[in-house]
Amino acid sequence: MEIFNRRIRIRAFCMPISLGFYEAEKKSPQRVLIDVELRLAPLQHDIPDDVRATVDYDLMHRTIPKLVAGRHFNLQETLCHEILSVCIKLDGVIGARVWVRKPDICADCKSAGYEAEVSVNI
Template sequence: MSSSLSDPALANCRRLFLRNYEVFINIGVHDFEKKAEQRVLINVDLFVPLELSTPTEDLLDEVVDYDFMRSTILRRTAAGHIHLQETLCDDVVAAMLAHPKVRAVRVSTEKPDVYPDCESVGVEVFRIKDLA
């Protein structure tokens, strides 16, 4: 995954991040997972070109607001049961890339309470917006 971060398209970008955003959501394919919410940790990295995110007047509308990441995740997780973490990641990535200032995004999700013998299980997706 780190080789993607060295892509020349990201050379002049600012990275915004949201770390370990904890949500309790209906996620999973097993019957027991469909009966109760599970704790999920979500991490997001947004890559925004410096020319679109360097404030000249110190105003919020000159940058991408962190609330965008949180509210986007909340909208998706409130939309109903999700079977797979892959689906959740793909949906959040697509919504983040729809923002006009975002060039690339990395999203990971983790379910920390699935197995007693490991810290978590999860998935990560990284995508760069097609500039063509």
């Protein structure tokens, strides 16, 4: 019997977020890239061609801006863990990984960031 391990990903969701510990970082939002990976409960059969059989990735695309609106995060870790806490509560999600990074923080590298993941026992 085949078992289908399933994931939904959002890659490099770019948005301005008030993020940073230093005073200069608190003055204005900076560009942040967010990757989200949702691990879905495995299936032992082909997935039906029905949206109810999966998790709508647009839900995360809408939820993250609401989560960060009007807020300041001192640490990327805090932002990352708050996104994870939303992800793991979604129906059908058994695990999630989030990677938050600042692409404009260091001139000699693409980005600096933090990644974390969470799983539920099934």
